[in-house]
Amino acid sequence: MTGGHRRILVVEDDPETAGQLVDSFTTNGYQVDLATNGKEALNRGTTGDYAIITIDRMLPDIDGIAVMRQLRDDGIAAPVLIISALGEVDDRVRGLRAGGDDYLVKPFSFVELLARVEALGRRSDTFARETILRVGDLAIDLVSRTVSRRGKEIALLHREFQLLEYLVRNEGRAVSRAMLLQHVWDLHFDPSTNIIDVYVGRVRRKVDGQQAYPLIHTVRGIGYCLRAPG
Known part of the structure; x- marks a missing residue:
């Protein structure tokens, strides 16, 4: 957009x-x-x-x-x-x-x-909709709700897709666990669980596993950041 x-x-x-x-x-x-x-x-x-x-x-x-x-x-x-x-x-x-x-x-x-x-x-004449987000060799299709790296599709669950989309939209920025709780889970408090780390771990294994370089990085003391090398 x-x-x-x-x-x-x-x-x-x-x-x-x-x-x-x-x-x-x-x-x-x-x-x-x-x-x-x-x-x-x-x-x-x-x-x-x-x-x-x-x-x-x-x-x-x-x-x-x-x-x-x-x-x-x-x-x-x-x-x-x-x-x-x-x-x-x-x-x-x-x-x-x-x-x-x-x-x-x-x-x-x-x-x-x-x-x-x-x-x-979707009703607005002035609203241009982007349908694909890209970071490095990662592509997220917002219409079909599919994810791929180097053309190979990656199967994500609904919440995993939401988490990855939020990280991609904040490419290069450190995203805190509190931000992920608010914008992905719509929670404004810490449920005192490791739900964020569990889901990020799942997404990381699916998105970065067996790939030439990782996209999802841990930012110590803050949360996570999605970025491509270069």
């Missing part, structure tokens, strides 16, 4: 939630702009080429629904995901009828958030 075609506008006034949203989208390959109030959202939304916009209902100056209606009136057609603590049926219906494409109630799972954004992205 390239350039502005991976841009998301996050409209959220709560600093903690905003930081989590920006971090989650960024680590999954998106370019993210943040607006913390309605006025800033309207300014950014009408001037930027966004593939997707997420909007909080309860903003400090202009209600999120009013922001969305104004963007629609201004001809902005980017899919909008409304994120709100208001979860009653009437709240959701009002948001969708006002021009929202989807509605996610707080608190939410970041795994579900990303899945909904990807689904909305």
Whole structure:
């Protein structure tokens, strides 16, 4: 995915939630702009080429629904995901009828958030989808959900595929166990198990076993890093 075609506008006034949203989208390959109030959202939304916009209902100056209606009136057609603590049926219906494409109630799972954004992205005219990720001789096909090295397919279980995809998207970066727990398992606490090391060990054996060089490396005291030599 390239350039502005991976841009998301996050409209959220709560600093903690905003930081989590920006971090989650960024680590999954998106370019993210943040607006913390309605006025800033309207300014950014009408001037930027966004593939997707997420909007909080309860903003400090202009209600999120009013922001969305104004963007629609201004001809902005980017899919909008409304994120709100208001979860009653009437709240959701009002948001969708006002021009929202989807509605996610707080608190939410970041795994579900990303899945909904990807689904909305498939509707967006400006959303360019990459279908294959490559690092060295490793290829991950995101459509067929297959993995191969030097053209030879590697069979991975669902969670193993998710783990490898996250490492590949963070190529060259040290990824902590906490990051893997949050973004692959959607856990925000340490379950006091060695689940990460067990799964990384499985993926490493399948991906690096019998290969000319390893891709998955242990970063002592931190976690893991996926990188090709050179």
